[in-house]
Amino acid sequence: xxxxxxxxxxxxxxxxxxxxxxxxxxxxxxxxAGHLALIRRSLRENRATIVSIFVNPRQFDRKxxxxxxHRDLPRDLRLLRREGVDAAFVPGERDMVPxxxxxxxxxxxxxxxLCGKFRPGHFAGVAAVVLxxxxxxxxxxxxxxxxxxxxxxxVERMVxxxxxxxxxxxxxxxxxxxxxxxxxxxxxxxxxxxxxxxGIFPALQSVAHLIKSEKHTGxxxxxxxxxxxxxxxxxxxDRIEYVELVHPExxxxxxxxxxxxxxxxxxxxxxxxxxDNLMILS
Numbered sequence: 001x002x003x004x005x006x007x008x009x010x011x012x013x014x015x016x017x018x019x020x021x022x023x024x025x026x027x028x029x030x031x032x033a034g035h036l037a038l039i040r041r042s043l044r045e046n047r048a049t050i051v052s053i054f055v056n057p058r059q060f061d062r063k064x065x066x067x068x069x070h071r072d073l074p075r076d077l078r079l080l081r082r083e084g085v086d087a088a089f090v091p092g093e094r095d096m097v098p099x100x101x102x103x104x105x106x107x108x109x110x111x112x113x114l115c116g117k118f119r120p121g122h123f124a125g126v127a128a129v130v131l132x133x134x135x136x137x138x139x140x141x142x143x144x145x146x147x148x149x150x151x152x153x154x155v156e157r158m159v160x161x162x163x164x165x166x167x168x169x170x171x172x173x174x175x176x177x178x179x180x181x182x183x184x185x186x187x188x189x190x191x192x193x194x195x196x197x198x199g200i201f202p203a204l205q206s207v208a209h210l211i212k213s214e215k216h217t218g219x220x221x222x223x224x225x226x227x228x229x230x231x232x233x234x235x236x237x238d239r240i241e242y243v244e245l246v247h248p249e250x251x252x253x254x255x256x257x258x259x260x261x262x263x264x265x266x267x268x269x270x271x272x273x274x275x276d277n278l279m280i281l282s
Contacts, residue, residue, distance in 0.1 A: 001081045004089045010136055013087055020047035023169075024139035026130060029053040030070045031079050034174035034182035038143040039083050041171055050137050051080055052089040054096055058104075058125030070187060089137060096129060105131055107154045107161075113251050114150050114264055115275065118241055123154050130155050134166055142166055147173040147181045149262060149277050153251060173276075175201065181276045188272045196235050197269045203231035204278040208263050211245065211280060228265060241266040241273070248279060 004010045023042030027035050035051075042049040053076055060066035073090065080088050105127035110116075116123055134142060144152045156168045174182045179201040180194075189197055207228050228243040243265040247254050254261050264277040 001077075001085050002087050003077060004087055005091065007091060007095050007136055010087075010089050010091075014138060017048060021141075022046055022048045022050060022137070022139045024133065024137045024142045025049065025051045026133050026142065026144075027051060027053055028055045028069065028184070029073060029076045030184040030187075031076045032182050032184060034145055034147070036079065036083060037174050038145060038171050039080070039085060041169070042141065042143050043084060045169075046139075046141060048086040050087045050089055050139065051085050052091070052133050052137065054089075054091055054129070054133075056096070056125060056129045057093065058097060058129060059122050060125075061119045061122055070184060089133075096132060103128055105158060107157050110150065110154045110157055110251050113246065113253070114242065114244060115266060116150070118266070123151065126151055127154055127158050131158060131162075131164075134159070134164055139166060141169050143169045143171055145171050145173060147183065147276065149264065150251060153249070181274070183274065185272050185274060189269060192235075193270045193272065196238060197267075197272075197274055199232050200265065200267055200274060200276050201278070203228055204263055204265060204276060206231040207243070208278050208280050211261075211263070212259070212282070232267070234267070234269075237270055239268040241268060245280075 002013060004013055023046035025035065025038045025042055039049060039051060053073065055066070055069050055071065057066050077088060104124040106124050107127060111123040144155060146152060152170055159166050159168055176182060178198040180186065180198045181201065186194070210227065224245060225240055225243050229240055234240065245254050246252060246262050246264060248260050248262045259280045259282050261280045262277055263280060266273060266275045
């Protein structure tokens with residue numbers, strides 16, 4: 001595996017790659033089994049796989065979170081070598097968001113609801129850096145996990161609207177044995193918080209069952225949150241930021257329980273914000 005630490009090195013490597021199909025897995029490092037699942041799929045579907053590692057300062061709405069984001073590049077590179085990745089693109093901040101950088105990429109509509117309501121500017125920062133990575137790496141496919149469903153839809157729409165010619169590949173959410181969606185944020189949880197966080201997905205499943213049974217047709221807002229809270233049983237220091245039923249393509253709130261629909265939630269477990277979702281298909 002080659003480690004490319006600048007845009008120039010990446011361009012040189014690409015010029016030697018020829019016409020091989022390439023997959024890109026964008027990450028912020030702190031790799032876990034969820035990332036590895038994306039990487040393995042890319043390795044199966046492409047002749048070459050590039051994994052980018054860049055902690056994007058533009059997607060953090062709180063500077064403290066950016067500074068506290070866990071970084072362990074030597075460990076990440078060891079994992080990538082073990083998986084047989086062809087190249088790791090590890091650009092510096094000057095390469096990606098140099099001094100004077102002013103560009104934001106706003107995907108209207110899709111970025112307003114769900115997490116967008118509570119993290120102003122987050123998705124504009126994500127989209128701008130993902131767009132830059134796609135332009136620099138020029139992959140045939142790029143892989144995104146469905147835990148960050150809103151991010152996936154925003155990137156997919158951006159690529160379509162701008163005719164980038166990249167296939168955006170959605171990959172299932174990877175979970176721990178107890179159902180907790182894998183996330184770099186999970187390492188921040190205390191053992192007690194970890195136990196409570198494991199209740200998020202079962203609570204979504206219970207609410208989805210109620211919705212499908214049509215006992216709560218048209219349930220929205222406070223009522224949906226109330227049902228979710230009863231199933232989750234959060235601790236005193238936990239907080240449900242939102243739980244919403246939305247259309248899986250437009251992400252607009254839906255007023256009926258007719259599938260398909262996406263049930264999505266964000267929960268603060270202690271001081272850690274976790275997101276998860278469940279697709280209701282039938």
